[in-house]
Amino acid sequence: MTAIDADHIELVYADGTAAVKDVSLEIPEGEFFGFLGANGAGKTTTIKTLVTLLKPTAGEITVNGFDVETESRSVRESIGYMAQETSIDGELTARENIRFACEAYGIPKAKREERIDTLLDLVDLADVAGKVAKEFSGGMKKRLDVATALVHQPPIVFLDEPTTGLDPKARNRLWEYFRTINEQGTTVFLTTQYLEEADQLCDRIAVILDGEIVAEGSPADLKSTVGGDVLEIALDDPTSETRARARTVIQESGLLEDDTTLETTEEGISVTSARARQIGPDLIVALREHNFDVTGFDTRSPTLDDVFLAITDDDGTRTTETTAETETESDPQSETNAGDPDDSTVEAER
Numbered sequence: 001m002t003a004i005d006a007d008h009i010e011l012v013y014a015d016g017t018a019a020v021k022d023v024s025l026e027i028p029e030g031e032f033f034g035f036l037g038a039n040g041a042g043k044t045t046t047i048k049t050l051v052t053l054l055k056p057t058a059g060e061i062t063v064n065g066f067d068v069e070t071e072s073r074s075v076r077e078s079i080g081y082m083a084q085e086t087s088i089d090g091e092l093t094a095r096e097n098i099r100f101a102c103e104a105y106g107i108p109k110a111k112r113e114e115r116i117d118t119l120l121d122l123v124d125l126a127d128v129a130g131k132v133a134k135e136f137s138g139g140m141k142k143r144l145d146v147a148t149a150l151v152h153q154p155p156i157v158f159l160d161e162p163t164t165g166l167d168p169k170a171r172n173r174l175w176e177y178f179r180t181i182n183e184q185g186t187t188v189f190l191t192t193q194y195l196e197e198a199d200q201l202c203d204r205i206a207v208i209l210d211g212e213i214v215a216e217g218s219p220a221d222l223k224s225t226v227g228g229d230v231l232e233i234a235l236d237d238p239t240s241e242t243r244a245r246a247r248t249v250i251q252e253s254g255l256l257e258d259d260t261t262l263e264t265t266e267e268g269i270s271v272t273s274a275r276a277r278q279i280g281p282d283l284i285v286a287l288r289e290h291n292f293d294v295t296g297f298d299t300r301s302p303t304l305d306d307v308f309l310a311i312t313d314d315d316g317t318r319t320t321e322t323t324a325e326t327e328t329e330s331d332p333q334s335e336t337n338a339g340d341p342d343d344s345t346v347e348a349e350r
């Protein structure tokens, strides 16, 4: 069965911002689905329409077979939703927070304590169950948040940027946990700004840019859009003339394969290729032999920016907008707070 079916949805905020434009999604039961996009791309707005918090301006949505508009209560009862903002109460202990969620979801009293213990174990907070949540680290709070979203054992879980702002260790623990619930059969809808996260977890990914889906496929499909790893070469005195000469040296090195793309960057040249890691050292040697002063080089995996660039290069129309979006990525929090749809969209709200 299809777990989430969104058909040509649109959402225009009261101030005229078209945050979601003609988005369609069909997510089968049991899938781990990633919704990837930069700050402001439209991820939160989309997720809020799916979980019945915002009414789409156009389009139809069913979740678990229920219509979000006419059967919103059934939708809400059959899903778990972890918002970007924490929903836990800092004054309550971990156990009390989960107990409160059990009460809210109407879990029968006889089952509550066992359910709470299972969840505390699953999110690895059993040892600190009696501590008040305000003393927890960011990662612990997020894990507690997930536990509270899952007390009613929903078949579908929506996670809105669950790991933004966490350190790698805390992030890895959450990933482990998401994998476990998905392996147990839960359909997961995850939004993220990080290609690596989507790559680690998701069966399938859709990339959203300015409210529209611009790419969809498995992580491998998306990476192949980029065409491999990226070797960034920095040159001393990277005038356009120096960079053009370096580019020629690289092109004539005999080391490049058909899949290679060369781009001129501010510091020098970037080389994208499935074999970037292997050919990197030889390219540097070739440049030095031609008297270029290479001041740095670094081979990295493709990022969300690279995927966007690869996508936008194809149709050539979005490059400027993409740059503007990705520049804001370093401060996710400020954008999140400023753009919370709950604050200002009376018309769009249910």
Ligand SMILES: Nc1ncnc2c1ncn2[C@@H]1O[C@H](COP(=O)(O)OP(=O)(O)OP(=O)(O)O)[C@@H](O)[C@H]1O
Binding pocket: 013, 014, 015, 017, 018, 019, 037, 038, 039, 040, 041, 042, 043, 044, 045, 046, 332, 335, 336, 339, 340, 341, 342, 343, 344, 345
């Ligand atoms: N309440 C609102 N009123 C008007 N415009 C809004 C509102 N909330 C969000 N927007 C705008 O809608 C667009 C999509 O925002 P949205 O929060 O859905 O993006 P996002 O991909 O989830 O980004 P983030 O990572 O910051 O949460 C942005 O241009 C944003 O500024």
